[in-house]
Amino acid sequence: MTDIPDQGAAGVLAVNEKPVTLEIAASTDALDITRVFLGALLEVQDTVLRRLGDNYEVYRELRRDGQVHATFQQRRLALRSRPLSVEPGGDDPASIAAADQLRTNLEQIAFDRASGLMSWGAFYGYSVGECMFEIRDGKAWLSQVKARTPWRFRFSQAGELRLLTRADMINGVAMPPQKFWTTSWGADNDDEPYGLGLAHQLYWPVFFKKQGLGFWLRALEKFGAPTGKGTFPAGTPKAEQDKLLRAIHRMRMDGSIVVPEGVTVELLEAVRGTVDQAAFNRAMNAEISKIVLGQTMTTDDGASLSQSEVHMEVREELTDADAEELCESFMAGPAAWLTAWNFPGAKTPIVKRTAAEDKAKAAKLLAQQAEAVTAMKAAGYEPTPETEGAMFGNGWIRIATPPVEPTQAEVAAARQARVVLPGLPTPRGLAFAAGDHAHGPDAIDVFAAEVLEWRPLMEEPIAFLESFLADCGSLAEARDRLPGLMASLPVERLRASIAQAGLEARVAGREGLALSAEEEAEAAG
Structure with missing residues (x-):
């Protein structure tokens, strides 16, 4: 059992001379009171999935719903379509070389496709990709990322990735370190490596939508072919009753029947008013859109252009979060491994997927800052190099201000005072008027x-x-x-x-x- 630091007298924590670098509240052994059963493998904490017997195939079936497919396709493809950028993690030559090689490596493989497959972790809660490495010119290269079915894998108490096999479904087979790229999405703590995917929230809306569609189809059937009712005199033999029932069934197909005198046939129609099944279906579709995209107007009709732009910004914010989640996991995994193997001591490159809207916002902010600097200079203030660096970042150098061409009045005043205007060229046509007090x-x-x-x-x-x-x-x-x-x-x-x-x-x-x-x-x- 992990030792917990003594709180000292009166339960007051003593002041440490140095920070405590060890992990204390890890979700292992008997420390985690939220886990009912602690075996060799960590159990999934998704309550809906538990009721389904940890059957991820039920979550996979949710993708058959049209609204689920359309909305998550928007979110996933928006992430995949963003351009990939790789920047050095430091200014030293080794870090710059590491970024250049990683950038070249990712350009040579189908990394966008791999990113799209790994982004399914947002749906299921986690994703697992096997990294295929090769040695080329003395350097380790990433040749392919193969996304695997995530529920084939489980995590041990120590966070070790284990593969469930037919021979060992209880403990699984330990996977080698620095081989699999894993992601975790949606969990509200770091104790849940399986995450909490969108399927957790989507299960009940999709379930209710299916049930509602079943009732809707039944209502349409009743409307198109109302229930037939046959009335016969009392004392009619059972054989005659069955004959009338078969005639009513044929009437639904043939449209007409012949019955003897004294027997009546009528159609029963709904008289309780209208049940708006379409409104219920729209409500469930809106619920699905809000779960996946945070809004509804990028999949359904909108009220106005301004509202649709706001809804689009919400979707872009979700895509930003997805891009950060995916890129950070890649930096902590394959990017860090390749850097350590090929450029020991170098900083891990920074991998990003920046949206075009973000670049436009950055350009607009840069223009506003430039206007502010111009206004301050006009007021007599000059920014310090530190202020300019904080505002505009690296990659900018100050150029010499070109000399201002003097006006005719300035040249005439200089000639009258018999002074030279250093550094200011004489306007064209004023050389004779300036005399020997001009420039040359x-x-x-x-x-x-x-x-x-x-x-x-x-x-x-x-x-x-x-x-x-x-x-x-x-x-x-x-x-x-x-x-x-x-x-x-x-x-x-x-x-x-x-x-x-x-x-x-x-x-x-x-x-x-x-x-x-x-x-x-x-x-x-």
């Missing part, structure tokens, strides 16, 4: 650089200044002689060149000629 040489600058050869023109003034400084004994002497220097500075050649360039520029401006090769190319373009 304008047409006049280029023309002056091409016409005036500055180096030879400045050689004579530079040599004169160097000789002047050499003659001065000190800087103080040079300062005192500086006023008389400007009158004797040799700049005639420089003055003549500048005058000639100014003349050419005025002539070119009057005639509309290009002042540079760049301006000529721009005018030609």
Whole structure:
């Protein structure tokens, strides 16, 4: 028997220095008071199934009902039709490689079909799939998942899966670990590995529906062929009575009979009013739809478009839950085994089946968050990298904001203040107005650089200044002689060149000629 921790004095639990990591209230041995009989195998706790002698074939017969088939087919195919995604469980290279291989593996097998078969666990309560593995290029690969009939298997007290065989129907044969993918659906606790399937709730509505249909058919028969009544005089012999009864039976087939005088025949029809069997049938169908789909308007007629959209959202919520149930069980089973075998130490990949509606909702939420960030920036606030990561997730990088092109007013104000606008390109057609305070040489600058050869023109003034400084004994002497220097500075050649360039520029401006090769190319373009 499992030991239970002592509660100490006065029944008060002592404070543990470390957490208790052992399982204490497991449904094994004599601890579980909810199980009447504890044998080698755990008994199914489904009360309806117990009354049926644990006969799952009765649950299988429920699928013959048209409403059950149609509704559960919607739920099952909605799950199967969702695209499968496999994401790394971590950022390390091993976890990324494990996700890539699992994704490739599942794309190469009929995994959607296997998922559809395993989803029948939602109907019966649990499902069992045998995983067929193979070794390829030194790695373990999942080659196929074979869904087995679930009630061929039972669970032991320790949670071990056991196969019931003809040779051993009591204890079963223990199955090897990391071989079978199992799912459990609908139970309200973890002590029930068999789950509680939709068939548990569907049994009575389907049963009542069948009984109602039987009465309905009988009523239709009575309406189409009312009961015949024959009246004969008192004292009529038994042989004559039997002859009249046979005549009444033939009347239902032939439509007419001949009887002797004194004998009357009449038809008895229902006079109690109308019994609405169709309403009862609709009520049972609605009950079935609500059990399987949580609503009725995806199988029956609806009142309005808005209501049908709400009902559709309810069905999608159930499909979301089914997808999570199935994917989580696969991650805890085959996905975890393959990762441990092929990439020891790597995190188990995250397997999902995301609906298109979920992607649309995520895109809408992302747009709303982007609008909120834009509004906050307009108000003068900048989000931190942590805030952006929490809002938009990984996979996004910030790009440099492109420079804003200045307006004509901004360029004119900059020219008036004789300041440069760094990083802002000059608008097209405003280069001359900005002058040498814009961004780069304008047409006049280029023309002056091409016409005036500055180096030879400045050689004579530079040599004169160097000789002047050499003659001065000190800087103080040079300062005192500086006023008389400007009158004797040799700049005639420089003055003549500048005058000639100014003349050419005025002539070119009057005639509309290009002042540079760049301006000529721009005018030609």
